[in-house]
Amino acid sequence: MESKIIIGTALNDHVRFYLGDTTKLVEDARKIHDCYPTSLAALGRVMSITACMGIRQKEEGESVTTTINGGGAIGTIMVSADNIGNVKGFVGDNHLYLKYNDSNKLAVGLVVGKEGYLKVLRNLKLKSEYVSQVALQSGEIGDDFAYYFSISEQVPSIVSVGVLVDVDYSCKAAGVLLIELLPGHNEEDILYLEDLSKKLEPISSVIEKEKDLKKYLNILFSDAKILEEKEVCYKCDCSKERFMANLLTLPKKDLLEVLSDEKIEIKCEFCEKNYVYDAKDIDVLMQYVKDR
Ligand SMILES: [Zn+2]
Incomplete structure (x- = not known):
């Protein structure tokens, strides 16, 4: 119930x-x-x-x-x-x-x-x-x-x-x-x-x-x-995209440091779900950083 x-x-x-x-x-x-x-x-x-x-x-x-x-x-x-x-x-x-x-x-x-x-x-x-x-x-x-x-x-x-x-x-x-x-x-x-x-x-x-x-x-x-x-x-409303958007709010220096890894893992504290960002995702994020 x-x-x-x-x-x-x-x-x-x-x-x-x-x-x-x-x-x-x-x-x-x-x-x-x-x-x-x-x-x-x-x-x-x-x-x-x-x-x-x-x-x-x-x-x-x-x-x-x-x-x-x-x-x-x-x-x-x-x-x-x-x-x-x-x-x-x-x-x-x-x-x-x-x-x-x-x-x-x-x-x-x-x-x-x-x-x-x-x-x-x-x-x-x-x-x-x-x-x-x-x-x-x-x-x-x-x-x-x-x-x-x-x-x-x-x-x-x-x-x-x-x-x-x-x-x-x-x-x-x-x-x-x-x-x-x-x-x-x-x-x-x-x-x-x-x-x-x-x-x-x-x-x-x-x-x-x-x-x-x-x-x-x-x-x-x-x-x-x-x-x-x-x-x-x-109910948790997290998503891979939402965490990506959150990453982009980091100061440029910190973000570049995060993106220097081959793979990024983020765990949602509210629902314990794990999100993995591979090289392709990191490329997309890098593009955003360059455009900024
Ligand atoms: Zn969540």
């Missing part, structure tokens, strides 16, 4: 919610990158939230890229998502499996670290870009995005995101719940959300038990109104 995110409003249209079962999306990421549990939990959490941010973009072709680096063992986490539901991502170290001693939970905050940043780049129509960045709060991802939404976008939000990993390392359940306060909200709405956030079950356990997300929505809000349901899937 493809991953799906339900978008809607509640509390008299004073909040907007994104509720998603992202199990398949996260499992596809695991297969592509051969992720171990803690690396997968970190990547899966960032992918699930970024998927919501991608489909939140209004125009087709717009996308969101989130980058996290907290100085921890996992290195950089990067995820891109567009507004039609294509998501891709990677982490520096795919093979981390660490748990917190006291709770048996996957130690995401520990491997991400919190001495660093969460950066969000929004690629808007007409080639404009919007970048904002906040300091990491805990490295547990959910808190960090909640902080980003309230500080950078000035939208107080509840963020709940989680990944359950099975004994065979496959993704057992993954999900995301994002609730945003909309303009026009009142004190009552704030109190309702405060109370709700205290009672929330971990979203990955909800997804594991309840396959019908609409039933869960009715537990969250008595007046939930569904506006749209969107499929989200793992």
